[in-house]
Amino acid sequence: MVYLGIRKDGTVANHTDKQAMKEIDGIEKPSITVTDAEFEAAGGLARVIEGKIILGKNDDEKAEEEKPLRVMDLRRRLAETDYLAVKIAEGSATKEEYADQIAQRQAWREEIRRLGA
Numbered sequence: 001m002v003y004l005g006i007r008k009d010g011t012v013a014n015h016t017d018k019q020a021m022k023e024i025d026g027i028e029k030p031s032i033t034v035t036d037a038e039f040e041a042a043g044g045l046a047r048v049i050e051g052k053i054i055l056g057k058n059d060d061e062k063a064e065e066e067k068p069l070r071v072m073d074l075r076r077r078l079a080e081t082d083y084l085a086v087k088i089a090e091g092s093a094t095k096e097e098y099a100d101q102i103a104q105r106q107a108w109r110e111e112i113r114r115l116g117a
Helices: 018-025 036-041 057-081 084-091 097-116
Strands: 002-006 014-017 033-034 046-049 052-055
Touching: 002 018, 002 036, 002 052, 014 018, 014 046, 033 036, 046 057, 057 097, 084 097
Parallel strands: none
Antiparallel strands: 002 014, 002 033, 046 052
8 A cells, every 4th residue: 555645845755655655744644545556556656736635647747758669650641652653653543533631631730840849
């Protein structure tokens, strides 16, 4: 078990022993108790927001972390379909034949721009 409490300075103390929490941080009773697995799943991140201990990242933080991975995936997809431009440029295919793929590539580029890459 991991015991979490709020220190006098407003930061979070985490301990695996209630006695240590009391002796080290002066916290008599933990604010919340979580399993080791829950604490690890939160990346060990615990903070005080509006007087409450919040474990882990919020949805906005998670989304921000996922942006680079999404951009890499979109760029990979663009690279995998670059051959279409060559086929069209060399005349072995027409834009009309690949209209759906061209539209999809444009959507990927727009998403990359929206993600700020």
